[in-house]
Amino acid sequence: MTLNETLQTLHRIHRQLADLQDRLQRGPRQIKVAETSVKNCEAELAAAKDAYRQAKMAADEKQLQLKQREAKLKDFESKLFSAQSNKEYQLLKDQIAADNQANSVLSDEILEALEKLDELTAASKVAESNLAKTKEELTKVRERIEAQQQGLETELARVQAELDAAQESLEGDFKADYLRLMKSRGEDSLAPVEGDCCGGCSHTLTPQTLNVLHLDRAAFCKSCGRLLYVPS
């Protein structure tokens, strides 16, 4: 294998490795997104239940209040028959009218509170169903990613072995330079020659550099520093 062919192979392998690593990192990120959805839905459900609990307490309190007032009203009504004077009778009458008015307002408030409770119950059900859906989705995402990660890990090991084998043929100082460059720049440390330009940065290569490459010797782009090869 010529040096050009070896470098072309290495570039392909490095691109594959970068792609595999990118896909491997994407998996856990997708799981995180799904986990965040579940957490958000849990918080929404907790808030919906809390809102219901508070509204229920307020409604219960109003209902209790109404019962007490109605009992008081009955008491006034019974006293009406035993009133000792016109004045007392009239006072009781006024009191009863005022209490009836107040109770009617309270009854309306209770009706509103019960309607509100119905709304809050419906909201809780929606939040419950949303939570169930996102949990189901999370399970699916986890299963899919887990299966996918195993495949990607296997593929990564295979390509890594391929890389080790391809690097075998490099020698001495050049190998050291290549490894140093690869460590810092990964797949961006190599570029094919395109026309008479560097395929990495489009810089026009000198005739001298092109000559070196056509003699199957190592050359770097003077603009971006990538290791060049003539693709076959």
Ligand SMILES: [Zn+2]
């Ligand atoms: Zn370049």
